[in-house]
Amino acid sequence: MEKMNIESLDKIGAGTAVRIVTIEAGSGLKNRLAAMGLLADVQIRVVRNDGAGQIIISVKNSKVILGRGMSHKVFVVEI
Amino acid sequence: MASSKPIQKLTVALAGNPNSGKTTVFNGLTGARHRVANYPGVTVEKKEGHFRYRDYELNVVDLPGTYSLTAYSTEELVARHFIFEEHPDVVVDVLDASNIERNLYLATQLMEMQVPLVLAFNMSDVAESRGLRFDLKQMEKLLGARIVPMVASKRKGIDELLEAIVETATQEHTNVLTLHYGHEIEEELSKIENLLREHGEVFPEKYPIRWIALKLLEGDTEVRDWIKEAAVCEPVEASREHLKTVLGDNTDILIADRRYGFISGACQETIKDTVQSRHDTSDMIDAVLTNRYLGLPIFAVLMFAVFYSTFKVGKYPMGWLEWFFGWLGAVIYNSWPQDTLLAVRSLVVDGIIGGVGGVVIFLPNILMLFLGIAILEDTGYMARAAFVMDRIMHKIGLHGKSFIPMLIGFGCSVPAIMATRILENRRNRLATMLVIPLMSCGARIAIYTLFVAAFFPDYLQGPMMLLIYFVGIVLAIVCIQILRKTILKGETVPFVMELPPYRMPTLKGLSIHMWDRGWMYLKKAGTVILMISIVLWAAISYPKPAAERLTGLDELQQQSVALQFSVAGHVGKAIEPALKPLGFDWKIGTALIGASMAKEVFVSQLSIIYSLGDSEEGLEALQGHLQEDYTPLQGFCVMLFCLISAPCIATVAIMRRESGAWKWAAFQYFGLTALAYVITLVVYQTGRLFLG
Numbered sequence: 166m167e168k169m170n171i172e173s174l175d176k177i178g179a180g181t182a183v184r185i186v187t188i189e190a191g192s193g194l195k196n197r198l199a200a201m202g203l204l205a206d207v208q209i210r211v212v213r214n215d216g217a218g219q220i221i222i223s224v225k226n227s228k229v230i231l232g233r234g235m236s237h238k239v240f241v242v243e244i
Numbered sequence: 245m246a247s248s249k250p251i252q253k254l255t256v257a258l259a260g261n262p263n264s265g266k267t268t269v270f271n272g273l274t275g276a277r278h279r280v281a282n283y284p285g286v287t288v289e290k291k292e293g294h295f296r297y298r299d300y301e302l303n304v305v306d307l308p309g310t311y312s313l314t315a316y317s318t319e320e321l322v323a324r325h326f327i328f329e330e331h332p333d334v335v336v337d338v339l340d341a342s343n344i345e346r347n348l349y350l351a352t353q354l355m356e357m358q359v360p361l362v363l364a365f366n367m368s369d370v371a372e373s374r375g376l377r378f379d380l381k382q383m384e385k386l387l388g389a390r391i392v393p394m395v396a397s398k399r400k401g402i403d404e405l406l407e408a409i410v411e412t413a414t415q416e417h418t419n420v421l422t423l424h425y426g427h428e429i430e431e432e433l434s435k436i437e438n439l440l441r442e443h444g445e446v447f448p449e450k451y452p453i454r455w456i457a458l459k460l461l462e463g464d465t466e467v468r469d470w471i472k473e474a475a476v477c478e479p480v481e482a483s484r485e486h487l488k489t490v491l492g493d494n495t496d497i498l499i500a501d502r503r504y505g506f507i508s509g510a511c512q513e514t515i516k517d518t519v520q521s522r523h524d525t526s527d528m529i530d531a532v533l534t535n536r537y538l539g540l541p542i543f544a545v546l547m548f549a550v551f552y553s554t555f556k557v558g559k560y561p562m563g564w565l566e567w568f569f570g571w572l573g574a575v576i577y578n579s580w581p582q583d584t585l586l587a588v589r590s591l592v593v594d595g596i597i598g599g600v601g602g603v604v605i606f607l608p609n610i611l612m613l614f615l616g617i618a619i620l621e622d623t624g625y626m627a628r629a630a631f632v633m634d635r636i637m638h639k640i641g642l643h644g645k646s647f648i649p650m651l652i653g654f655g656c657s658v659p660a661i662m663a664t665r666i667l668e669n670r671r672n673r674l675a676t677m678l679v680i681p682l683m684s685c686g687a688r689i690a691i692y693t694l695f696v697a698a699f700f701p702d703y704l705q706g707p708m709m710l711l712i713y714f715v716g717i718v719l720a721i722v723c724i725q726i727l728r729k730t731i732l733k734g735e736t737v738p739f740v741m742e743l744p745p746y747r748m749p750t751l752k753g754l755s756i757h758m759w760d761r762g763w764m765y766l767k768k769a770g771t772v773i774l775m776i777s778i779v780l781w782a783a784i785s786y787p788k789p790a791a792e793r794l795t796g797l798d799e800l801q802q803q804s805v806a807l808q809f810s811v812a813g814h815v816g817k818a819i820e821p822a823l824k825p826l827g828f829d830w831k832i833g834t835a836l837i838g839a840s841m842a843k844e845v846f847v848s849q850l851s852i853i854y855s856l857g858d859s860e861e862g863l864e865a866l867q868g869h870l871q872e873d874y875t876p877l878q879g880f881c882v883m884l885f886c887l888i889s890a891p892c893i894a895t896v897a898i899m900r901r902e903s904g905a906w907k908w909a910a911f912q913y914f915g916l917t918a919l920a921y922v923i924t925l926v927v928y929q930t931g932r933l934f935l936g
Contacts, residue, residue, distance in 0.1 A: 192463060192494055192496055192497075193314075193316045193465075195494070195496070195497055196312070196314050196316060196496050196497070196500065197311070197312070197314075197316055197317075197740065198740060199312075199349075199496075199497060199500035199501075199504075200311035200312035200314070200349055200350075200500070201311050201346065201740065201742065202345070202346040202349070202504075204497060204500060204501060204504070205493075205497075205501075212527065212530070213530075213534060215536055217635070218634060218635040218638070219631055219634055219635075219739065221530070221534070221631070221743060224346075225343060225345050225346045226342055226343035226344075226345075226346070226374075227343050227346060227742055227743070227745075228526075228530075228742070228743035228745075229740060229741070229742050229743065230627070230630075230631055230739070230740070230741045230742075230743055231739065231740055232739030232740070234739075235739055235740060
């Protein structure tokens with residue numbers, strides 16, 4: 166069983182694999198993220214998170230940089 | 245004639261994600277035979293290439309790289325407009341085969357548009373090395389399109405792609421595949437389709453009805469604007485609400501989800517994944533290049549290398565060009581028949597050859613710079629650099645990538661403004677372009693050197709130089725913040741960017757990139773620069789003083805009198821009252837007019853005014869004259885004014901070209917001049933209070 170602690174992505178340390186639960190953003194942005202493979206139920210991995218500034222995640226076979234503010238709107242659970 | 249069949253013209257549109265290798269495929273198809281323009285009305289670059297293949301005349305159009313085809317960005321709108329309005333015979337979607345699921349998302353949207361589609365599975369070698377095995381026959385069936393595996397960087401699969409393009413273009417499209425979005429969504433879709441059929445007049449007829457219905461359901465902003473008919477709009481809203489209640493999310497996300505569902509269904513059946521771990525090498529390189537402590541020094545070293553090659557290596561071909569144009573001018577001057585049409589000689593030698601020389605002289609810089617940038621981009625490093633610089637640049641309201649053009653600005657504003665193309669966000673790009681002239685360019689070093697040496701003791705010369713550079717940087721930061729809070733305001737766009745995989749750049753890709761930029765510079769900016777150069781030449785050459793005013797004067801004195809008598813000289817004198825509060829007189833005013841051609845001209849103009857010519861000894865004597873005529877405070881004010889005011893005409897021309905409007909070039913020109921005036925005024929007047 167996975168732990169059901171929902172947290173925003175910016176709190177997740179590097180090297181952790183997570184599953185996206187929901188993204189709280191406007192329609193246009195959510196759509197853009199979806200086009201890059203980021204939408205609910207997708208598994209991603211945090212590659213870099215220095216506790217400040219942008220974070221890098223790995224989704225499917227690509228890496229994506231997210232702004233800090235952006236990562237604050239992505240809610241995930243650890244798997 | 246081998247073939248009696250008439251030549252058939254085919255238009256091919258190339259779509260694909262950023263970083264999918266689309267440009268490499270384009271180059272592979274068209275070679276160097278292509279031209280670059282902008283899509284009408286927008287500053288999105290359009291590359292087009294014509295060539296013959298068998299009995300066909302192919303016109304390949306490179307669409308902007310996008311992840312989807314929504315109305316969210318200009319690039320996506322441009323791509324989908326082209327597809328619907330121009331009706332290409334085939335759309336080739338270039339996909340990164342090693343990241344196939346995400347790349348197929350765009351393909352599903354092309355299928356929705358019901359276009360004849362060919363899928364180019366690029367970088368299939370990388371996919372293979374990652375352990376991916378495709379059942380292409382089965383996949384073609386599931387996706388309803390021809391699939392061509394290729395390695396564009398090694399020219400593998402180009403012929404097969406051409407073959408597939410021709411076949412797809414010439415065969416009838418009977419079985420266009422339709423994506424199904426599940427029972428609930430399909431039900432609403434067919435309701436909307438029926439409504440649209442009843443009200444057939446409300447949308448452009450080139451667009452398929454199912455696509456319009458789908459976009460309405462998604463809430464696509466552009467399509468919604470087309471359809472104002474309440475009899476359609478209201479039921480659409482009801483459907484959207486209904487689906488949201490039943491399925492628990494916004495319709496656009498639901499539909500995106502279904503697209504991925506379709507993709508993963510198709511992939512599960514056709515792709516075998518034989519190796520588990522990925523990203524190993526790439527992760528290791530990233531760990532070094534984006535390291536919290538190593539990232540910045542590495543970036544600094546690479547930037548230094550780009551800067552060095554741009555201005556130090558570029559210096560040699562620049563020298564040769566300078567020599568060549570000087571030689572050409574001298575040859576014409578000397579072989580000109582004595583005393584005939586001297587005005588034409590001056591126009592040809594000083595106006596045209598000088599003007600053309602002034603344009604071409606920047607070319608080595610621009611080529612070297614864009615070679616450097618192309619290497620950084622094509623290897624995948626640029627995105628990492630943006631990540632490294634972002635924390636610093638974020639604080640001043642800019643994107644990490646803005647750092648690169650600003651740094652280049654210390655060499656020359658012209659390539660720096662062209663380099664802002666690496667910024668995707670338009671407001672960010674405009675803000676960066678507008679402040680670039682505040683970075684002291686190489687040409688201004690000539691002015692600074694003269695004035696610092698003339699007015700300040702040895703121990704103050706270094707600090708004064710630093711101070712003037714520093715003033716420029718601080719002003720740039722302040723201006724950016726003001727711009728971002730006023731005319732270039734806008735929600736700070738939430739930042740999302742793909743980190744491209746590391747790749748070895750190809751020589752062909754790099755040289756095409758470099759050549760495109762160089763050519764664009766020559767063609768677009770060059771013509772404007774040349775025109776204005778000739779006008780300015782006329783302004784410093786005419787009208788000529790009467791011959792008797794020159795009698796008894798040596799050649800240098802004659803030049804001085806002639807300049808004073810010219811339009812520039814008159815204007816310099818006329819604006820003296822306006823410049824007086826800044827501590828400037830007509831001599832500086834006249835030199836400033838010359839400096840709008842190129843900043844370094846300021847120095848040679850001053851030499852001419854003082855009847856010194858612009859030789860080495862002349863410059864030393866000039867320092868002496870300046871000390872006699874002006875105080876150190878005035879000298880500093882001249883430096884300050886030259887730093888901030890009126891960017892040179894090459895900058896104005898390139899600003900017009902890159903911003904897409906004279907409006908921005910004029911805003912920059914007059915805005916900076918006004919700023920220079922105010923700041924110099926304050927400094928001079930305050931300085932006088934303290935220094936007497």
